[in-house]
Amino acid sequence: MTNKIGEPHYEAINKRSVRSGGLPFSRLLPGVPVTYSTPLPDTLDLAAIRARNTLLLLGRLWQGDRARVDLARELGLSRSAISSIVTELMDAGLIHEAGQRAAGQGAAGRASGGGGTVGRRATLLALNARAAHLLAVDLGASHARVDLMDLRCVTRATRTVPHEILCGPAATYALLADLTQAVLTEAGVRRAQVAGVGAGVPGPVDHATGRVVQPPNMPGWDGENVMAGLEKALGLPTRVDNDANLGALAETRFGAHRGALDLIYVKAATGIGAGVLLGGRLHRGVRGGAGEIGHISINEQGPVGRSGNPGSLESYAAAQVLVETAAARRAAGMPTALPASLTLADLIAQANTDPLARAVWAEAGHHLGLAISTALNLFNPSAVVIGGRLAQAGEVFLDAVRESALSRTMRINADRALIDLSTLGADAAVLGAGAMLLDHLFTPAGLRHLYGVAAGRGPPHVPPPASPAAPAFPNSFGGTP
Template sequence: MAEEDRTTTPTKRRSRNPGSQPALRLLNRQRIIDALLGAGPSTQAEISRSTGLSTATVSNIVKSMAAKGLVSTAPTTSSGRRALSVTLNGNGAVAVGIDFGRSHVRVVLANLGYQVVAERALPLPLGHHASESIAAAADLLNLLLAEANIPRSLIVGAGAGIPGPIDRRSGTVVQGAILPEWVGINILERLEKTLELPVYADNDANLGALAEVTWGPHRSVSNLMFLKIGSGIGAGLILNGAPYYGNVGVTGEIGHATINEHGPICRCGNRGCLETVASTATMIELLSRGAVGPLTVGDIVRRALAKDSATLRVIDDAGLAVGRAIGNVANLINPEVIVVGGPLAGLDDLLLDPIRRGLLRHAVPVVGESTTLAMSSLGDRAEALGAASLVFQHQRIRRP
């Protein structure tokens, strides 16, 4: 599946006309990057032959890339003639990926080869305000740049994800986010002002899906659903090789699918939503009854792996409910793969088995049986890695 197809995003700094001269220049630059990634250092004439671009076009783009630190050049000889050798700088262009969570912020730096060159996360207090986490992200970014000895001028942009829907028309966080303190905030304006970088923002589940088809083992999958189970439950969709955003960018809110219309009130105002049954917040509430102190998600994972019967029952009930919800989605979109991510990934089959039972019970048999269910191999890095991918894809830089 061509990764250049995965470029539509709900919230971006500016739109581009794919047929414009700047867009054509970006495509030609990508062809040169691809050639250098495949063949290593090459002369401009060799690049021209391998890409089909004219020598004048190659020369102009190489000059621009050298000025930005993407490549380095050096005089050489080829067939007895003077030539210019071009070498791709591994860290010549760096994308920043930021994952804002309910109680953490994570920042990664990734280079042109889609390699993580620096990464760090910080815990944040529950109920933190946007200004706190944005300031923490800016501090982390500066720290990572210093540690990796990367000049700020090499950053091509920053991607950011939050656990909640973003209205792509305005770039604002809308009601329903796990971070209610962020509702109404224009995340692009706030981040661009603080970071002084081009910024692209998206929902964390969408970024998790993007990460699975760029960093994970599912790069050849054209129809994938990424399900993040945490304090909230959200889904990101890759349909026909591209992220799916619907009308205004609010998609994948599977956590608010009604499981029991007479169930408890959800934070969205409805009753019996999936989140009231299967979120980690609900699991913690159920298992903390009678406990000396409140449990953490890590405690749930440890108790489940130790075969604690109450914990296993809560996980089984949650998994069946999740399976029922994704069964309904699978009947609509028929995904090839459904990847489960989030802080419960360490449970592996303890969580996947009940989800699979629920999926097979509620999906059309041929759909349920042909859908692969897998746990994410990217762990808690998925959303930040997806955010970095978002930047490169806006720059038309595909994974080699």
């Protein structure tokens, strides 16, 4: 075995240990149980063990700076084993020494056993968050956003522009290529320093292929391979998922319910979708279509929505429906200060003050609560987090959701379930895209890719895709299968 970057022991991992299930980034955090998708084999080669320990160490340093002695204690490894891994990661440029621990802090501060004098203060190790970068793409029905992030998902440069998704794939890819170049230029980062692209789209995604499948809110995109299209346009390996799934990842990694293993994120905007996290893993279903809560029928005799299903949630509570409802009631004479040509922004701005706006939001919350009660009874999550544009309406909307949902949910499923508005706002999708990329990079095969980028060799060249396109990243074996 060798400590040289990207050399044979990682090749051994790809061939032997990957079959047993890798260790996703979402499982490298303290307090989160480490599990595998299939049972471990009877024997585990030394290369796989070393890779696992390397990933555990990186996961700890992603959370915060630590000394070698802390890492040895937390991971149950010898000082020599920690030293060997640290040396390899420092050679790769992924971690660095970050000065000495403050006096009296941590293990070094306890070395004297309570006496007045302590020994030499320990040197802290830190993740080099700029050893590689991530590109996060948030594609909505009426906007496009690209963020350049470091390995802690801190944005270094961002661009958001109005963009109608119905303009089609070609125009969208060209725009995203321009936005990507803009953020790279602003941050002074070369394309070779980018480990990959994570993209969220407002429609169902076949996770194995990156194709969108009959997306109600993306006319002209049915069957489009977004992963292949972005790889060709940007020249970088790409992962694509539904925006609600990325919202769920963002909430459990960065939101108010950080660390939750069973959580549902509802994105309520032009369309309404949900990301379902069960046992710390996204539940995508057999193709990736799980969580389409907007197409649950809440009234089988109701109006037909975009999906063609009568009485679907989106028929009652999607953004444009609320605007049309408010306009009709205003025309019918309901007292209001809203303008004649009212917009969703008007409804949001006066959600808690105008009587017509309050009535519209309370009704929308009631309808959304009906669908959430179904999700609560099916999955028994610890939290339901509501994000997207409609969440900006605030308490009048949230109160109606809670009352409607919890009154229709069995007590065993309602007692410990929290229903809250997202605290991440418009950043949820890009943070989720970053989390999705980390879940792939912080696996044995992904680590090899990350080593190459950090060492200056850049990501692999992405040729024009064949059909169907294979994923450019190694397969995921953990948090985002």
